[in-house]
Amino acid sequence: MIEIKNLHAKVDGKDILKGVDLTIRPGEVHAIMGPNGAGKSTLSYVLAGRDGYEVTDGSVTYYGKDLLAMEPEERAAEGVFLAFQYPVEIPGVANTTFLKTAINATRKHRGEKELDAMQFLKLLREKTKALGMSDEMLKRAVNVGFSGGEKKRNETLQMAVLEPKFAILDETDSGLDIDALKIVAEGVNALRSPERSMLVITHYQRLLDYIVPDYVHVLAAGRVVKSGGKDLALELEKNGYRDFGVDEAA
Amino acid sequence: MAAQPETIDQVRAVTEQKYKYGFTTDIESDVAPKGLNEDIVRFISAKKNEPEWLLEWRLRAYRVWLTMEEPEWAAVQFPPIDYQDAHYYAAPKQKVRPKSLDEVDPELLATYAKLGIPLREQEILAGVEGSENKSPAIAVDAVFDSVSVATTFKAKLEEMGIIFCAISEAVQKHPDLVKKYLGSVVPYTDNYYATLNCAVFTDGSFVYIPKGVRCPMELSTYFRINQANTGQFERTLIIADEGSYVSYLEGCTAPQRDENQLHAAVVELVALDNATIKYSTVQNWYPGNAEGVGGIYNFVTKRGACRGKNSKISWTQVETGSAITWKYPSCILQGDNSVGEFYSVAITNNRQQADTGTKMIHIGKNTRSTIVSKGISAGKAQQTYRGLVKILPKAEGARNHTQCDSLLIGDQCGAHTVPYIESRNRSARIEHEATTAKISDDQLFYCRQRGISEEDAVSLIVNGFCKEVLKELPMEFAVEAQKLVGISLEGSVG
Numbered sequence: 112m113i114e115i116k117n118l119h120a121k122v123d124g125k126d127i128l129k130g131v132d133l134t135i136r137p138g139e140v141h142a143i144m145g146p147n148g149a150g151k152s153t154l155s156y157v158l159a160g161r162d163g164y165e166v167t168d169g170s171v172t173y174y175g176k177d178l179l180a181m182e183p184e185e186r187a188a189e190g191v192f193l194a195f196q197y198p199v200e201i202p203g204v205a206n207t208t209f210l211k212t213a214i215n216a217t218r219k220h221r222g223e224k225e226l227d228a229m230q231f232l233k234l235l236r237e238k239t240k241a242l243g244m245s246d247e248m249l250k251r252a253v254n255v256g257f258s259g260g261e262k263k264r265n266e267t268l269q270m271a272v273l274e275p276k277f278a279i280l281d282e283t284d285s286g287l288d289i290d291a292l293k294i295v296a297e298g299v300n301a302l303r304s305p306e307r308s309m310l311v312i313t314h315y316q317r318l319l320d321y322i323v324p325d326y327v328h329v330l331a332a333g334r335v336v337k338s339g340g341k342d343l344a345l346e347l348e349k350n351g352y353r354d355f356g357v358d359e360a361a
Numbered sequence: 362m363a364a365q366p367e368t369i370d371q372v373r374a375v376t377e378q379k380y381k382y383g384f385t386t387d388i389e390s391d392v393a394p395k396g397l398n399e400d401i402v403r404f405i406s407a408k409k410n411e412p413e414w415l416l417e418w419r420l421r422a423y424r425v426w427l428t429m430e431e432p433e434w435a436a437v438q439f440p441p442i443d444y445q446d447a448h449y450y451a452a453p454k455q456k457v458r459p460k461s462l463d464e465v466d467p468e469l470l471a472t473y474a475k476l477g478i479p480l481r482e483q484e485i486l487a488g489v490e491g492s493e494n495k496s497p498a499i500a501v502d503a504v505f506d507s508v509s510v511a512t513t514f515k516a517k518l519e520e521m522g523i524i525f526c527a528i529s530e531a532v533q534k535h536p537d538l539v540k541k542y543l544g545s546v547v548p549y550t551d552n553y554y555a556t557l558n559c560a561v562f563t564d565g566s567f568v569y570i571p572k573g574v575r576c577p578m579e580l581s582t583y584f585r586i587n588q589a590n591t592g593q594f595e596r597t598l599i600i601a602d603e604g605s606y607v608s609y610l611e612g613c614t615a616p617q618r619d620e621n622q623l624h625a626a627v628v629e630l631v632a633l634d635n636a637t638i639k640y641s642t643v644q645n646w647y648p649g650n651a652e653g654v655g656g657i658y659n660f661v662t663k664r665g666a667c668r669g670k671n672s673k674i675s676w677t678q679v680e681t682g683s684a685i686t687w688k689y690p691s692c693i694l695q696g697d698n699s700v701g702e703f704y705s706v707a708i709t710n711n712r713q714q715a716d717t718g719t720k721m722i723h724i725g726k727n728t729r730s731t732i733v734s735k736g737i738s739a740g741k742a743q744q745t746y747r748g749l750v751k752i753l754p755k756a757e758g759a760r761n762h763t764q765c766d767s768l769l770i771g772d773q774c775g776a777h778t779v780p781y782i783e784s785r786n787r788s789a790r791i792e793h794e795a796t797t798a799k800i801s802d803d804q805l806f807y808c809r810q811r812g813i814s815e816e817d818a819v820s821l822i823v824n825g826f827c828k829e830v831l832k833e834l835p836m837e838f839a840v841e842a843q844k845l846v847g848i849s850l851e852g853s854v855g
C-alpha cells in the first residue's frame with residue numbers, strides 16, 4: 112500500500128506541491144487529471160526521487176517503508192516505475208543493453224539470480240511482440256531518433272519487462288496514434304493484477320475508456336481538490352477545471 | 362536526500378581506493394646516480410654491454426637533445442621538469458640475466474601476479490592445453506622499471522622463427538636487425554622526449570615476425586614503474602616482414618607516489634609488403650590523486666611505418682591513467698594501398714590532462730586512413746584531441762575519415778579538438794566529423810529510475826560512447842578495458 116500524506120515539495124525555491132493526500136491500495140488504478148502546471152509531473156518525480164525536488168513536509172509510506180528516504184535506484188528495485196512524460200535519449204546505449212542492465216540490477220537488489228543472455232532475450236521477445244514493437248527498435252540506442260509515439264511505447268515496454276509493483280504513467284497516452292493507444296492500453300491492462308498498483312496521469316478521458324480506473328483525482332495548484340469514480344473524468348471533460356478555482360491559484 | 366557529508370566521504374573513499382595498482386615492491390635495485398650527462402649514457406650502454414655503434418648513436422642523440430627545447434605547443438601545463446633530479450637507470454638487483462622464470466626474484470613474480478599478469482608459463486600452457494576453444498594464449502614480456510625480466514613462450518615462438526625478447530637481448534643476439542631498423546621510423550633527432558629516449562633508453566620489447574608467418578598468439582608487454590625518482594624510457598621495436606601478421610598488447614601500471622614520474626617511451630613499428638601490425642594499449646599509469654598531486658607524465662612517441670605495399674598498421678589505445686598524457690601514435694603510409702588506423706579512448710578525471718591524437722601521413726597511392734577518437738572528460742580534467750592528416754603530392758586517391766567525439770561529465774572539465782589537414786593532392790578525399798555531448802542529470806536520473814546505480818549508469822553511457830573503439834581490442838583486453846572505463850570514472854558524479 113502507498114500512503115501519501117500532506118506532501119509538500121519545492122522546486123527551485125518555488126512551492127509546487129502543497130499538501131497532497133492519496134492512498135493507493137494493491138491492485139488499484141488511480142487516475143490523476145488536472146490543468147497544466149498543477150504539479151502532476153512534480154508529484155511523479157518526487158515519488159521517484161529526482162534530485163532538486165525538495166520535500167518540505169509530509170510523508171510517503173510504501174509498503175511500510177519510508178519511500179522518501181530511499182535513493183531512486185532503491186525505489187526502482189522496490190518496484191516503483193515511472194513512465195516519463197518526456198523519455199530521455201541515451202546515445203550509444205542499445206535499448207537491449209539498457210533493459211538487461213536495468214532488469215539485472217533490480218534482480219540483484221532483490222537477491223534474485225541475474226538473467227543470462229538467453230533468458231533475457233526470450234523474455235524481451237515475448238514483451239516486444241505483445242507491444243507490436245520491432246526488433247530493430249531494440250537494437251537502436253535508447254529513445255534516440257524515436258518518434259514521440261515510439262518513445263511512449265518504449266516506456267511501456269520497459270514497464271512490461273521490469274514488472275513493477277507501483278507504476279506511475281505520466282501522460283503515456285500523449286503523442287500516441289489511435290492504434291498505438293489501444294496497444295499501449297492493452298499492455299498496461301495486461302499488467303493489472305491484485306498486487307500491482309498504478310497511478311495514471313492523463314489529460315484525456317479517452318484513455319480511461321481503455322484503462323478503466325478505480326478512482327479519479329483532480330490535482331490543481333498542488334493539491335488533490337476532488338476525488339471520485341470513473342465518472343469524474345467525464346464530468347471534467349465537459350466542464351474543464353474552472354470549478355476548482357484554478358484561475359485564482361494560477 | 363540530505364546526508365551530504367556521508368556522500369562526500371563515500372566518494373572520497375572510492376576515489377582513494379580506486380588505484381588498486383598503487384603498491385610498491387620491496388626489491389633492492391641497482392640504481393644509477395641521479396642526473397644526466399655523457400657518463401650516465403656511457404654507464405647505461407656499458408651496463409647493457411652494447412656494441413660501439415649503439416653507444417655512438419646514444420651519444421649523438423644526447424648531444425642533439427642538449428640543443429633542443431621542451432615542446433610547449435601541447436595544451437598541458439606542468440612545472441618544469443628537472444632532468445638532473447632523476448635516476449636514468451634502475452634494475453632489480455640481479456647478477457646475471459635470469460635463464461628461466463625460476464631464477465626470477467619471487468618478489469617480482471608476486472608483483473606481476475598482483476597485477477594479474479599470467480607470467481608463469483606453466484599456468485598459461487596448462488590453460489591452453491586444457492581447452493582448445495579458450496582464448497588464445499598470450500606471450501608476455503614484463504618490463505620492471507628499466508629492465509625486461511621475463512619473456513614467456515619464447516621457445517614456442519622460436520620454432521616459427523618469431524623473435525620476441527627484450528630489446529637489450531636483441532642487441533646482443535640479432536644486432537643486424539636492430540641496427541637496420543632502430544631509429545628508422547623515429548630518428549634520434551625527432552623530438553625532445555624521443556631524443557632523450559634514444560640517449561638513455563634502458564629496455565623494452567623487440568619483435569620480429571618472419572616472412573609469411575602469422576603470429577599464433579597475442580604478444581604482450583607489461584610495463585611497471587616501481588623505483589621512486591626513476592624515469593622509464595623503454596624502447597619497443599616491432600618488425601613485420603612481408604606477408605606476416607602480429608597483434609601486440611601493451612599494458613602499464615605504476616605505484617602511487619606523491620612526486621611525478623616521467624615516462625618517455627618510443628615505439629617503432631615497421632610493416633613490409635602485405636604485412637599487418639595491430640598494436641593495442643591499455644594505459645593505466647597512476648594518474649595522481651584528486652588534487653592533482655603525483656602521477657605519471659606520459660610523454661610518448663609511437664610511430665608506425667607502412668613501408669610495403671598493402672601493409673596495414675592499426676593503433677588501438679585506451680588511455681585512462683597518467684597525470685599528463687602527450688601521445689600521438691602515427692602512421693606513415695609509404696607503400697601503395699597501405700592502411701593506417703587509429704582507434705582511441707582517452708579518459709581524464711579529476712585534474713588529469715591529456716593532449717593526444719594521431720598523425721596520418723599519406724605518401725603512397727590509394728593509401729587509406731581511419732581515425733576514431735573518443736575523449737571523455739570528468740572532474741576538472743582537460744583534454745585535447747590533436748590530429749594531423751597530411752596528403753603528399755604522390756598520394757593519388759588517398760582517403761581519410763576522421764570521427765572525433767567528446768563526452769563531458771560535469772561542467773568543470775574541458776574538451777578541445779584541434780584537427781590539422783594538409784592536402785597536396787586534388788584527388789584525395791578527407792572527411793572530418795566531430796561531436797561534443799554531455800552526460801546530463803536527466804540521463805542519470807532516467808537510468809537510476811530503472812534501477813541502475815549512478816556509477817553503473819556512467820559506466821554504461823561511457824562504454825556505449827566508446828564501443829566502436831573497444832570492439833577493436835583483442836578479446837582478453839576488451840573486458841578489462843570495459844571495467845577500467847568504469848573504475849576511472851568512479852566518483853565523477855554525485
Ligand SMILES: Nc1ncnc2c1ncn2[C@@H]1O[C@H](COP(=O)(O)OP(=O)(O)OP(=O)(O)O)[C@@H](O)[C@H]1O
Binds near residue numbers: 146148150196
Ligand atoms: N525546475 C523547475 N524550476 C522552476 N519551476 C518548475 C521546475 N519544474 C517545474 N516547475 C513548475 O512547477 C509547476 C508544476 O509543473 P509540473 O511539470 O509538475 O506540471 P504538470 O501538472 O505535470 O503539467 P503538465 O500537465 O503540463 O504536464 C509548473 O508551474 C512548472 O513551471
Ligand SMILES: [Mg+2]
Binds near residue numbers: 151152153196281
Ligand atoms: Mg506533466
